[in-house]
Amino acid sequence: MKNKPTSYARFYALLRQMQGDREQIKETLILQFTKGRTTSLREMQKDEYEAMCRAMEAEIEHPGLSTEEFRREQKRLRSAVLHRMQRLGVDTSDWDVVDAFCLSNRIARKEFARLSLAELRVMVSKLEAMGRKGYSRPRRTMLPVIVKTNQLPS
Structure with missing residues (x-):
């Protein structure tokens, strides 16, 4: 049993x-x-x-939607959100960065994967408004570290 x-x-x-x-x-x-x-x-x-x-x-x-329709709509909205994040300067190739951005109090307060369809729709409009207002995420500049093996550190 x-x-x-x-x-x-x-x-x-x-x-x-x-x-x-x-x-x-x-x-x-x-x-x-x-x-x-x-x-x-x-x-x-x-x-x-x-x-x-x-x-x-x-x-x-998601009342009235079949599982396939839901998946299609979810994929479309996630794509739209990621595209808008990318335009704002968020590195969308790194899921930790995407989740950190989404977890922000002013954005969604949830990890990206946990967002519902309604939350994704709200996020699209929120990100579009941020883009219109000129928001861009500060980019980290990477300085190359060159170590010369034949020279002592100063």
């Missing part, structure tokens, strides 16, 4: 956030994810339960 979920709190918390008749939604979801095998939450396998909860979270996060 290890293949059963230990707690159903996640499911019920997500179900509370959904609109409509909760009993009907519950029954429909369970039937869908068990491929018609049962309507009982207790008879679900752990992998079925996890897949159902992920789908419910996705529906709450």
Whole structure:
């Protein structure tokens, strides 16, 4: 019986956030994810339960979008944000720099990978405004260090 979920709190918390008749939604979801095998939450396998909860979270996060549409929109918005960051002088090839920029109190207060679609949309407009106002990130200049082996340090 290890293949059963230990707690159903996640499911019920997500179900509370959904609109409509909760009993009907519950029954429909369970039937869908068990491929018609049962309507009982207790008879679900752990992998079925996890897949159902992920789908419910996705529906709450981006209602009306399929997973593919969500991924496409997320990719488009992330690209737009990274492009605008690049124009402001942020080194977008280094994820630590991108995350540090996003974690700033005035930007997003979150790591880049954790931004939702709504937050990405807000960030696009925020970065565009920063660009219009002339913001540019100060660039670090790298000074080459030349060590001469035949000379003592001064």
